[in-house]
Amino acid sequence: MDETRIRASWHRVMAYGAITKPGRIRAIRPGLDRISCPDSSARLLFQFLSFALIGLLGTGVHYLVLITLVSGAGVVPVIATSAGAVCGAITNYVLNYRLTFRSRKRHSEALTKFLLVAGFGLAINAAILEAVVRITEWHYLVAQVVATGVVLIWGFIANRFWTFNEMAGGIR
Numbered sequence: 001m002d003e004t005r006i007r008a009s010w011h012r013v014m015a016y017g018a019i020t021k022p023g024r025i026r027a028i029r030p031g032l033d034r035i036s037c038p039d040s041s042a043r044l045l046f047q048f049l050s051f052a053l054i055g056l057l058g059t060g061v062h063y064l065v066l067i068t069l070v071s072g073a074g075v076v077p078v079i080a081t082s083a084g085a086v087c088g089a090i091t092n093y094v095l096n097y098r099l100t101f102r103s104r105k106r107h108s109e110a111l112t113k114f115l116l117v118a119g120f121g122l123a124i125n126a127a128i129l130e131a132v133v134r135i136t137e138w139h140y141l142v143a144q145v146v147a148t149g150v151v152l153i154w155g156f157i158a159n160r161f162w163t164f165n166e167m168a169g170g171i172r
Contacts, residue, residue: 050100051156054092062088089118101164113163120158121151 065084069075075083093114097103103110125147132143 047100047160048156051096051159052152054095054100055152055155057095058088058092060088061091089115096159097164101160103164103166105164105166110163114159117155117158117163121155124154125151 062081062084065087066077066080069080069083070077093111096114097107097110125144128147128150129140129143132138132146133140136143
């Protein structure tokens with residue numbers, strides 16, 4: 001084999017797994033997307049969309065718990081939204097751990113990192129909301145949409161490359 005073919009094979013092994021036969025690759029690394037896609041940008045997009053959809057589901061769980069507790073059980077809204085946020089966060093963690101990132105990390109490590117990322121996301125959200133409302137005098141819901149977009153990107157990057165990353169160098 002010439003040097004170019006060896007280098008190309010090595011890059012395929014590093015990106016997807018082990019070569020079992022010439023030209024055939026067997027996935028051995030956890031965290032690969034369900035679709036086998038040679039273009040890493042397409043795999044990244046697929047993972048981001050999965051992360052966003054799971055976040056939407058977690059938000060739905062949050063609101064369902066909030067509304068159920070306030071309307072059905074007479075719980076005060078602050079307590080109900082806190083319970084909903086916890087339920088939504090658990091939903092997000094479990095589904096992203098299993099589906100989006102297919103992690104094999106110990107929960108003691110991954111959950112701790114996930115909660116730290118979520119805490120920083122909360123601080124980023126609050127700071128952006130406050131700044132946008134004060135500086136632009138936009139309606140708080142418009143400011144919340146801006147903050148949500150920034151926090152979505154922050155959460156995906158931090159969780160992909162830190163929380164659920166299983167490569168020793170920190171990047172996969």
